[in-house]
Amino acid sequence: MRLGGLLMLFWLAQPGAAQHAAEQLGVLFDRDRPIEVQSDELEAMRGEGAGAGDRVVFRGQVVALQDLTRLSCDWLEARYPAGGGAPERLTARGHVQLTGSASRMECGELIYEGAACRLTCRRGDDPAEIQRGDDVLRGDEIELDLCSDTLRVRGGAAIRVSPGQEAAGDLP
Amino acid sequence: MSWGSLSRSVLLAGLIAPLLACGAEIAGLDTRLPTETPPALLENVVFEAWSGSAREVEVRARRARVETAERVAHLEGVRIEFRDAERGLVEIRAQRGSLDLEADDFVLEGRVEGRIGADERFETSELRYDAAQERAWTDQPVRVTRPSLRLRGDGLEIDVPARRLTIRGNVRTTLEGQG
Numbered sequence: 306m307r308l309g310g311l312l313m314l315f316w317l318a319q320p321g322a323a324q325h326a327a328e329q330l331g332v333l334f335d336r337d338r339p340i341e342v343q344s345d346e347l348e349a350m351r352g353e354g355a356g357a358g359d360r361v362v363f364r365g366q367v368v369a370l371q372d373l374t375r376l377s378c379d380w381l382e383a384r385y386p387a388g389g390g391a392p393e394r395l396t397a398r399g400h401v402q403l404t405g406s407a408s409r410m411e412c413g414e415l416i417y418e419g420a421a422c423r424l425t426c427r428r429g430d431d432p433a434e435i436q437r438g439d440d441v442l443r444g445d446e447i448e449l450d451l452c453s454d455t456l457r458v459r460g461g462a463a464i465r466v467s468p469g470q471e472a473a474g475d476l477p
Numbered sequence: 478m479s480w481g482s483l484s485r486s487v488l489l490a491g492l493i494a495p496l497l498a499c500g501a502e503i504a505g506l507d508t509r510l511p512t513e514t515p516p517a518l519l520e521n522v523v524f525e526a527w528s529g530s531a532r533e534v535e536v537r538a539r540r541a542r543v544e545t546a547e548r549v550a551h552l553e554g555v556r557i558e559f560r561d562a563e564r565g566l567v568e569i570r571a572q573r574g575s576l577d578l579e580a581d582d583f584v585l586e587g588r589v590e591g592r593i594g595a596d597e598r599f600e601t602s603e604l605r606y607d608a609a610q611e612r613a614w615t616d617q618p619v620r621v622t623r624p625s626l627r628l629r630g631d632g633l634e635i636d637v638p639a640r641r642l643t644i645r646g647n648v649r650t651t652l653e654g655q656g
Binding site for chain 2: 339340341342343344345346348349350351355363380
């Protein structure tokens with residue numbers, strides 16, 4: 306099984322300024338440094354048929370860790386393009402928590418789409434939520450455009466910005 | 478990987494056949510071999526499986542003890558080689574092994590080390606293969622390494638037809654950085 310592309314697994318950001326919004330959330334993994342992933346099980350499947358890429362699935366108590374950045378979930382899938390390379394789509398499901406040095410993102414499902422340059426946090430039993438300090442953003446779906454540096458909340462949008470916090474710009 | 482024709486074409490066939498050809502009686506003299514047929518002991522043996530003019534699999538052993546009654550070859554100093562269409566040469570070495578000459582199943586034990594293509598390695602202390610199900614597995618700790626990637630777990634399963642690798646139990650994946 307070709308697992309080498311896993312190296313790109315959690316590199317959610319595009320290079321350059323496009324990763325600005327994600328950097329602001331403080332939840333990025335550094336591509337230059339090692340990432341440790343723990344799970345109960347790992348399954349790697351070769352793509353079948355023309356145009357089908359490989360899949361890697363981590364199951365059970367999944368934790369990806371790099372210094373203060375931590376992703377935890379019940380299930381994590383990476384889909385690779387047919388020619389290999391970085392994952393084109395990452396999906397984390399079940400009690401998804403992405404925490405950085407000062408931020409936390411909680412979702413029922415978290416999807417990264419490389420070609421679309423998009424990170425989508427969907428609600429599970431609870432609303433999708435991004436927290437930075439005392440500032441909180443909630444909704445049914447929070448979509449972060451990593452290329453245009455914009456954030457969109459759909460359904461039940463709610464924002465709480467605590468006075469005295471450093472600029473509301475803490476949230477992109 | 479097809480092990481289907483392995484036992485049909487093993488070079489040992491010529492040795493096994495006479496040993497099994499028992500039961501003839503000549504002039505009242507019972508020439509039947511004892512029920513416990515003695516094993517065949519061989520050194521530097523090569524088992525080969527061919528598909529048409531292409532060699533599918535080669536199994537080399539420094540020593541082999543063929544239990545003719547059980548149709549099992551116990552091997553020492555084992556090296557298995559076959560070619561994967563996508564990934565190139567696959568080579569597995571083990572200190573010991575048992576090859577079921579009927580079913581083509583095998584068990585490799587001791588220090589089992591594999592090399593897949595140019596840059597992937599795996600290591601465990603036991604590897605089993607079920608030819609009928611085309612499934613390889615181990616319940617022993619396993620390590621897989623590739624450039625920029627290290628994997629370890631408490632066991633492994635490879636479903637050949639489904640092209641699926643599963644690592645189970647306390648899986649630790651290290652993705653090396655580029656820095």
